[in-house]
Amino acid sequence: MKRIAAILILTIGLGVAACAPATPSAADLRAQCFQNQALIRAEMDVFHADSGIYPPIATVVQKMGLKCPSGGTYLFDEASATVSCSVHGHP
Ligand SMILES: [Zn+2]
Numbered sequence: 001m002k003r004i005a006a007i008l009i010l011t012i013g014l015g016v017a018a019c020a021p022a023t024p025s026a027a028d029l030r031a032q033c034f035q036n037q038a039l040i041r042a043e044m045d046v047f048h049a050d051s052g053i054y055p056p057i058a059t060v061v062q063k064m065g066l067k068c069p070s071g072g073t074y075l076f077d078e079a080s081a082t083v084s085c086s087v088h089g090h091p
Contacts, residue, residue, distance in 0.1 A: 037074065041083045072086040
C-alpha cells in the first residue's frame, strides 16, 4: 500500500510540476521542496517497511534524482521519521 501511495504522490507531483510557471516564486520553490520531501519520505517508508531500517537519505535522494530547488540539503531525523531541508525546513 505504501508503494501505491508513493506512486500517487509522484503522479500528483508531476501534475503540479507541469502546471508550474516558468519563473517560480519563493513560495513555489518552497512548495516544490516540500513536495520533494513528501516523495523522499514515502520512499524512506517503503524501504523501512521492507527491511525494518531506514536507508541513508543521501542514497534515496540520489536514486530519485530530487534536489531542493533552492540548493538546500535534505536531512532525515530517524527519531521522528521527518524529512527536512536545510533551507526550507519541513512543512
Ligand atoms: Zn528546500
